[in-house]
Amino acid sequence: MRIKGHPVWIAFSLFSLFATLVLATGFGWAVKDVLRPSSDRIPAGEVQEAAGRGKSKEALLVSLGDSLTRGTGDTSGQGYVSRVKEALREKNGTLGAVNLAVKGQTSDQLKRQVKKKRVRALLGDARWITLTIGGNDLFRNSGALEELDPEGAEKARKAYRQNLNEILSVIRQENPSSPVFMFGLYNPFGDLGEKEISNRLVREWNRTLSEVAGDYEKVVVVPVYDIFQLNPEKVLYSDRFHPNRQGYEFMAVRLLQALHRQAEEVSADDR
Amino acid sequence: MTVEANPPVLRVEGLSKRIGKRMIVRDLDFEVKQGEIYGFLGPNGAGKTTTIRMLVGLIQPTEGTIRIAGHDLEREPLKALQHVGCIVENPELYPYLTGRENLELFARMTGDVSPKRIDEVVRLVELGHRIDDKVKTYSLGMKQRLGIAQALLGRPRLLILDEPTNGLDPAGIREMRHFIHGLARDEGISVFISSHILHEVQMLCDRVAIISKGRIIRTGAVSRLLEGDPPVEWEFSPLEQGVDLLRSLSYITALERLSEGRVLTRIPEDRIGEANQILAEAGIRVNTIRRKTPTLEDIFLQMTEGDSIA
Amino acid sequence: MRNWIGLVYNELLKMVKKKRVLVVLLITAVLIPIFTYGEYRSLQNTVEQMGTSDWRSLLQQRIIDAQNRLSSSRLPEEWKQQIKLNIQQQQYYLDHDINPTAPGAPTFVRGFVEEAVSLFLPLLVVVVASDIVSSEHSAGTIKLLLTRPVRRWRILLSKYLALLLLVSFIMTSTAVLGYLISGVIFGYGGWDMPVFTGFQANGGELNTESVHLIPQWQYILMGYGLAWFSCIAVATLSFMVSVLVRSTAASIGIMMAALISGSLLTQLAPTWTALKYLAFTNLRLTDYLSGEPSMIEGMTLPFSLTILGLWSLVGLVVAFTVFVRRDVLA
Structure with a gap:
């Protein structure tokens, strides 16, 4: 005769044993899979296509570009994008916003970014697109501030023109109707020596920017050159390169003005 | 007693234990015969507990042999321990289990114990009415009795009890004494009891070994212990x-x-x-x-x- | 054999009746709703911020955010490496149009085991495993246990086997609890959702050659299997400590200190490569499944398994040697 256990605890023991076997199986499977991945792959991509994209068709603000769109230098962390988003939300109710800007991004990098499948999809869904690009191209390729390299700057400008062209054409391909608001460049070194040269460079680049923008429908250039021309220290962050809170505030106001004017035009057209 | 022909239930020869540089127990020799109640008397710190722990295999002797029912404890520990039931110091059972669960637990480890035997020992120690309560609700006397029940499960030939009346009230002590006498008389179990109270050994035991500072200084029948003059x-x-x-x-x-x-x-x-x-x-x-x-x-x-x- | 079943049953009974297991389950049952709510909150938050619940936009945004983090120059090189690999992996999900975090109870369980493998599950195991031998010492029951006609190594082995069963029970319970509780908010579906596995980091680049899709239930099973191995290593070492130290509190303390410092050290000193030979820096086995890049270079699944296995082996040898030979004094 044997001493019997309590049925509850016998069940508990058996369950634990079962759990051990299951987990051990999982372990063995995992080791096998990590070391020798199974060959019968499910072709990726086909699986969820049916799920469809963009279930939510609400108004979407897509922002592209560099640190200015990121909001670097704004101690409140908002940048112009958040301010514009808030203003739009007040007016339009629910609103989506995607900020795809990357600090230090150049036009070449942005060109590659907008060609990505997912970014294209977002652009297609966008009702507004905002963009800052060029600052990094200009101030990185033109040599040190003390001895600007006119030749390098000129080469960079040509590349910039071409990149910008490609970026805008991709945007227009994906989204022929929504307005694109592109900020102009400003000169953060306007109060330093050699300001004649730097001012001249920025003006040249701005001209390029406007020319390219002019080739596309509904691409609005939002100039900010003047904001940073006088008393730049009031609107620049302590790194003397990015705007500060005040600077972003001005940028947001400018953009919203352009946006509302554009909206009025649209409604006027409708009538 | 007429058991001289049988081998002794417990035979200890030359038993010594050294811990570090200290000799705790030195060169013990004694024998416990069948059905005998053997007292192991000595003041606290004399080496009683160490000796008992060696008898049940909790401590390895430095030297000497222990034979239980003819089996060498070191070479055939399982056969030797099969014949031993013990309580070392306090009867420490699992307080979060019931009395019966405790007994069942030890029964599974003892082997060859039937559910009937559990009922038997429970009746023997008169714990029937409380056996399904958790041990933490027991009084010390009840724990002591459960401890004995546990020790008796495997029908041992030798019962080893370390200070069995420690902490019991006078009534409990009397009861315990009566119980141990009964075990030896009715079931023929040999009992090895350690104690530091002479009176207790006098009342309980047939023979006694007196230990002091790790050595046995006298062995013999209890009746002769107080021989000589009062x-x-x-x-x-x-x-x-x-x-x-x-x-x-x-x-x-x-x-x-x-x-x-x-x-x-x-x-x-x-x-x-x-x-x-x-x-x-x-x-x-x-x-x-x-x-x-x-x-x-x-x-x-x-x-x-x-x-x-x- | 019959004997063995009795011994293991004994030990299991003791562990369960001690209520420690219950406490562990209660801890889990209290924490999982909190985790669930936390995840729900952060999801809601992002959706609100972005104004869209489309996972593609969310994932794209997350990639961009990571890229921005990358451009901060103060980041240590090792972290940058890790972020880069992460970005590549997320991009891979995005390019193949697979949502890595489609909400659902199974997804929660998957995320739970990936996060809990390094600290939470091991801590639960430590709570249960640390007193398995030391409590017998502190309660004095060791004297009854070792005076049975059963060899000491059998007693210890039955304790160890019972511990393994209990670890399995606890892990399975966390999965079941996690599934049941999180499902209230996230829904109970999603077992068949495809998940990528097989990412390999190769000198800072993500190698996607052997990446393949598996259904989520399989991923969870494999993840839990790997976590189980980690937890068994932890249980084995706790077991050893429990044999060596007679006080349960001390043995829990030692194990917790070791666990927490193990997980802290990898983050504090990722360049200190000797750390990879410690047991507790190798607990994150599920990372090899998800393709999460390891903090310290040169760590692979076989490496981690070997290290954990060796430590466990040493722990067992020490535990058995000491337990079988040691005198039971006071």
Whole structure:
């Protein structure tokens, strides 16, 4: 005769044993899979296509570009994008916003970014697109501030023109109707020596920017050159390169003005 | 007893234990026969617990052999332990289990214990009404009885109990004593009991080994343990004269001066009156003659005094 | 054999009746709703911020955010490496149009085991495993246990086997509890959702050659299997400590200190490569499944398994040697 256990605890023991076997199986499977991945792959991509994209068709603000769109230098962390988003939300109710800007991004990098499948999809869904690009191209390729390299700057400008062209054409391909608001460049070194040269460079680049923008429908250039021309220290962050809170505030106001004017035009057209 | 022909249930030879540089137990020899209640008497710290732990395999002896029912504990521990039931120090059972769960647990480890046997031992220790309660609700006496029940599960031939009456009230002690007697008498179980209380050993045991500082200083039948003379305390004056007079008497085997003019002697019972008369005749006034119950200390005293006199 | 079943059953009974297991389950049952709510909150938050619940936009945004973090120059090189690999992996999900975090109870369970493998599950195991031998010492029951006609190594082995069963029970319970509780908010579906596995980091680049899709239930099973191995290593070492130390509190303390410092050290000193030979820096086995890049270079699944296995082996040898030989004094 044997001493019997309590049925509850016998069940508990058996369950634990079962759990051990299951987990051990999982372990063995995992080791096998990590070391020798199974060959019968499910072709990726086909699986969820049916799920469809963009279930939510609400108004979407897509922002592209560099640190200015990121909001670097704004101690409140908002940048112009958040301010514009808030203003739009007040007016339009629910609103989506995607900020795809990357600090230090150049036009070449942005060109590659907008060609990505997912970014294209977002652009297609966008009702507004905002963009800052060029600052990094200009101030990185033109040599040190003390001895600007006119030749390098000129080469960079040509590349910039071409990149910008490609970026805008991709945007227009994906989204022929929504307005694109592109900020102009400003000169953060306007109060330093050699300001004649730097001012001249920025003006040249701005001209390029406007020319390219002019080739596309509904691409609005939002100039900010003047904001940073006088008393730049009031609107620049302590790194003397990015705007500060005040600077972003001005940028947001400018953009919203352009946006509302554009909206009025649209409604006027409708009538 | 008529069991001389059988091998002893427990035989210990040359048992020693050294921990670090200290010899805890030195060169013990003794035997426990079947159906015998054997006392292991000694003051605290004499090495009793260490010895008991060696007997049940909790501590490895440094030297010596232990044979239980003919099996060497070191070479055949399972066969040897099969015949042992024990409580080492307090009966520490699992307080979060019921009495029955505890017994079942140990039964599974003892092997060859049927559910019927569990009921049997529960009845034996009279715990039937509380056996399905958690052990943490038990009184000390009940825990002690459950401990014994646990020890009896495997029908051991040798029961080892370490200070079994520790912490029990007088009624509990009497009950325990009765119970242990019954076990030895009715079931023929040998019982090995350690204790530091002489009285208890006297009441319980057939034979005894007295251990002091790790050595056995005497073994023998309990009836012979107090052989020799009972201690008697005297008070008389003048003190010096009386002491000298008592010392001169040949039948006084030991004499010790205590405080406040008291004198302790060992004297055959039938000679007390005679000694008193001698003192009185010498003009010594005897105030008190007090017959004392011997304590363990008295026995040690007697033995050491005896040594020095011899 | 029959004997063995009895011994293991004994030990299991003791562990369960001690209520420690219950406490562990309660801890889990209290924490999982909190985790669930936390995840729900952060999801809601992002959706609100972005104004869209489309996972593609969310994932794209997350990639961009990571890229921005990358451009901060103060980041240690090792972290940058890790972020880069992460970005590549997320991009891979995005390019193949697979949502890595489609909400659902199974997804929660998957995320739970990936996060809990390094600290939470091991801590639960430590709570249960640390007193398995030391409690017998502190309660004095060791004297009854070792005076049975059963060899000491059998007693210890039965304790160890019972511990393994219990670890399995606890892990399975966390999965079941996690599934049941999180499902209230996230829904109970999603077992068949495809998940990528097989990412390999190769000198800072993500190698996607052997990446393949598996259904989520398989991923969870494999993840839990790997976590189980980690937890068994932890249980084995706790077991050893429990044999060596007679106080349960001390043995829990030692194990917790070791666990927490193990997980902290990898983050504090990722360049200190000798750390990879410690047991507790190798607990994150599920990372090899998800393709999460390891903090310290040169760590692979076989490497981690070997290290954990060796430590466990040493722990067992020490535990058995000491337990079988040691005198039971006071």
